[in-house]
Amino acid sequence: MSNRVKNIIVPIMAVILGMLVGTIIMIVTGYDALAAFTALWNGAFGEIYYTGEVIRQVTPLILAGLSVAFAFRTGLFNIGVEGQLIVGWLAAVWVGVSFELPAVIHTLVAVIAAGVAGALWAFIPGLLKAKFRVHEVIVTIMLNYTALHVTNYIIRSVLSEKSDRTEMIKETATLRSSFLEGLTDYSRLHWGIVIALIAVFIMWFLLEKTTRGYELRSVGFNQHASHYAGMNVDKNIILSMVISGAFAGLAGAMEGLGTFGYASIKGGFTGVGFDGIAVALLGGNGPIGVILAALLFGALKVGALNMPLEAGVPNELVDIIIALIVFFVAASYMIRLFIDRISKKGVK
Amino acid sequence: MGFMDILYIVIPSTLLWAAPLIFTALGGNFSERSGIVNIGLEGLMVIGAFSAIVFNLAFDQTLGNLTPWVSLLVAMVVGALLSVLHAVASITFRADQTVSGVAINLLAVGAALFLVKLFYGKGQTDIIQKGFSKIDIPVLSDIPVLGKLFFSNTYYTSYVAIIVAFIAWFVMFKTPFGLRLRAVGEHPMAADTMGINVTKMRYIGVIISGALGGIGGGIYAQSISSDFSHATISGQGFMALAALIFGKWHPLGAMGAALFFGFAQSLSIIGSSLPLLENIPNVYLLIAPYILTILALTGFIGRAEGPKALGTPYIKGNR
Numbered sequence: 001m002s003n004r005v006k007n008i009i010v011p012i013m014a015v016i017l018g019m020l021v022g023t024i025i026m027i028v029t030g031y032d033a034l035a036a037f038t039a040l041w042n043g044a045f046g047e048i049y050y051t052g053e054v055i056r057q058v059t060p061l062i063l064a065g066l067s068v069a070f071a072f073r074t075g076l077f078n079i080g081v082e083g084q085l086i087v088g089w090l091a092a093v094w095v096g097v098s099f100e101l102p103a104v105i106h107t108l109v110a111v112i113a114a115g116v117a118g119a120l121w122a123f124i125p126g127l128l129k130a131k132f133r134v135h136e137v138i139v140t141i142m143l144n145y146t147a148l149h150v151t152n153y154i155i156r157s158v159l160s161e162k163s164d165r166t167e168m169i170k171e172t173a174t175l176r177s178s179f180l181e182g183l184t185d186y187s188r189l190h191w192g193i194v195i196a197l198i199a200v201f202i203m204w205f206l207l208e209k210t211t212r213g214y215e216l217r218s219v220g221f222n223q224h225a226s227h228y229a230g231m232n233v234d235k236n237i238i239l240s241m242v243i244s245g246a247f248a249g250l251a252g253a254m255e256g257l258g259t260f261g262y263a264s265i266k267g268g269f270t271g272v273g274f275d276g277i278a279v280a281l282l283g284g285n286g287p288i289g290v291i292l293a294a295l296l297f298g299a300l301k302v303g304a305l306n307m308p309l310e311a312g313v314p315n316e317l318v319d320i321i322i323a324l325i326v327f328f329v330a331a332s333y334m335i336r337l338f339i340d341r342i343s344k345k346g347v348k
Numbered sequence: 349m350g351f352m353d354i355l356y357i358v359i360p361s362t363l364l365w366a367a368p369l370i371f372t373a374l375g376g377n378f379s380e381r382s383g384i385v386n387i388g389l390e391g392l393m394v395i396g397a398f399s400a401i402v403f404n405l406a407f408d409q410t411l412g413n414l415t416p417w418v419s420l421l422v423a424m425v426v427g428a429l430l431s432v433l434h435a436v437a438s439i440t441f442r443a444d445q446t447v448s449g450v451a452i453n454l455l456a457v458g459a460a461l462f463l464v465k466l467f468y469g470k471g472q473t474d475i476i477q478k479g480f481s482k483i484d485i486p487v488l489s490d491i492p493v494l495g496k497l498f499f500s501n502t503y504y505t506s507y508v509a510i511i512v513a514f515i516a517w518f519v520m521f522k523t524p525f526g527l528r529l530r531a532v533g534e535h536p537m538a539a540d541t542m543g544i545n546v547t548k549m550r551y552i553g554v555i556i557s558g559a560l561g562g563i564g565g566g567i568y569a570q571s572i573s574s575d576f577s578h579a580t581i582s583g584q585g586f587m588a589l590a591a592l593i594f595g596k597w598h599p600l601g602a603m604g605a606a607l608f609f610g611f612a613q614s615l616s617i618i619g620s621s622l623p624l625l626e627n628i629p630n631v632y633l634l635i636a637p638y639i640l641t642i643l644a645l646t647g648f649i650g651r652a653e654g655p656k657a658l659g660t661p662y663i664k665g666n667r
Contacts, residue, residue, distance in 0.1 A: 077444075077446055079387075132647060134642075134646055142638035142639070145583055145635070149635045157629065267582060268582040274450060277450055314461070316457075317458075319458030320458040322454060326447065326450060327433070327448065327455065329447075331448070333442045
């Protein structure tokens with residue numbers, strides 16, 4: 001079996017295995033698995049309202065997934081999407097609240113601010129990796145918590161008077177659209193999905209069609225060979241983190257300007273950043289893969305909310321399934337071994 | 349409030365917050381010294397906290413004052429079981445260890461909350477009646493000045509944690525087992541040539557990390573939070589990871605770092621009631637552990653370098 005086919009079969013197998021184990025868990029714990037999956041489906045696609053919500057959920061997932069995938073493609077592991085996302089969220093809301101600009105332009109400025117904030121936050125691990133050879137995984141984890149506490153402080157002490165959320169952003173900065181809301185029976189669907197899809201195109205174009213992208217990927221494959229070929233390894237590492245962080249920052253803008261319209265004090269992470277890792281892995285770090293994986297996880301997350309109502313099954317079951325899918329993709333060596341064995345038997 | 353009065357408040361509080369961090373950081377120490385990255389410490393603490401609370405609630409009538417200690421053993425076993433998953437994925441199936449760790453974190457939170465809803469029909473558990481309670485340690489607390497500073501109004505678990513740190517140091521640096529564990533993490537091929545079973549050593553390293561991480565979570569739940577919900581463990585595991593790195597992958601260093609981070613955490617909570625500190629925004633204390641760890645990694649505060657083979661799966665016969 002060719003590698004190309006295997007690369008498609010592995011994630012599909014992982015999803016099936018994840019669902020299967022999820023089903024077994026439900027049967028063991030005495031829940032009605034069929035009712036649960038029906039509720040999941042209805043909660044995601046049963047009504048146009050739910051579908052709108054799924055697309056809304058998919059928007060930041062695509063961007064977070066792109067962020068992780070971009071870093072992966074260039075040999076880096078950006079586990080700091082969560083931190084870059086919160087920083088971007090805050091930056092977007094900050095611009096949205098305090099600037100006075102005409103409609104469209106205000107939104108654009110806010111979105112760009114989010115991207116820049118995320119990029120700057122990711123610049124730190126990039127710089128440390130390039131100059132001091134510090135592993136980016138640890139630095140980005142540490143920066144996640146730093147971002148959480150710093151943004152909480154800014155929201156409480158700078159953007160509001162000891163309140164736990166900011167004001168609503170100005171009408172001119174919003175990504176919300178009454179047109180899209182009307183189309184989907186008043187879901188919170190907003191224009192962000194367009195931005196996310198543009199970002200997917202940008203990632204593909206940048207990585208596959210430009211010299212810069214070739215260099216970035218090359219440094220990811222083999223730093224020494226790239227250095228020998230005359231590429232500036234340090235610069236490419238920093239650039240890769242910065243671009244990855246910009247995608248993550250944009251994901252924050254989706255929440256800040258679209259879904260919520262404000263920023264609030266957080267006790268913990270949004271989870272979107274970690275789901276981004278799942279999306280990138282399952283999507284094989286490719287543009288189309290990321291969109292499909294984000295759709296799957298978005299539908300699972302939104303659909304899950306219907307499970308307690310319609311089937312009496314806790315929505316955390318979906319978190320378990322997502323974790324298992326990540327697990328099976330990570331341990332894909334197992335699946336590949338299994339496929340090899342089966343296809344060999346076929347030959348004999 | 350005099351300086352001594354402040355110390356009487358700060359020191360016991362530091363010990364309280366440091367205990368779970370010490371245990372979990374030591375756990376991470378065993379895993380990472382054997383060459384396996386363990387981002388899953390957070391998840392191991394979550395599952396430890398969850399199982400300790402559930403067991404505590406179920407058996408506090410029968411076990412009486414022993415309950416929190418037995419619950420801790422349960423947390424240890426459950427933590428070890430969950431870590432087997434990480435071991436299988438990252439050692440046997442050569443998964444990316446960071447990704448597998450992320451999966452452990454997601455899985456622990458999902459499974460714990462799912463089971464809480466299954467058992468209790470709501471999003472969080474009741475408050476336990478038999479947690480670890482404050483005690484004055486007999487004899488030691490009677491020492492003048494020092495007794496009141498270090499041995500009064502405190503918890504046994506903190507001292508157990510410190511003792512375990514010394515045991516971990518002894519095991520890791522003074523026994524054949526420790527030498528093998530470290531060899532496997534530095535140069536698995538050389539270790540393999542010398543007849544050490546790399547896979548087995550790494551499995552043991554990861555499972556010890558699960559056991560100690562579970563204990564860490566169990567202590568946190570039974571002495572600080574007293575119940576279990578989605579927010580019980582939020583970042584403790586990652587802070588333990590930071591302590592491990594700040595302590596340069598050395599058990600006593602990790603203990604020192606954990607004590608220091610415990611100090612920062614307790615100040616961020618009680619600081620507002622102390623003179624001198626009341627005007628300093630606690631955000632500085634909250635982010636201090638993370639910033640210091642980054643500085644330590646970059647070499648500004650003595651360079652921290654991990655085991656050589658950390659994060660690379662060992663494949664027999666590959667160069």
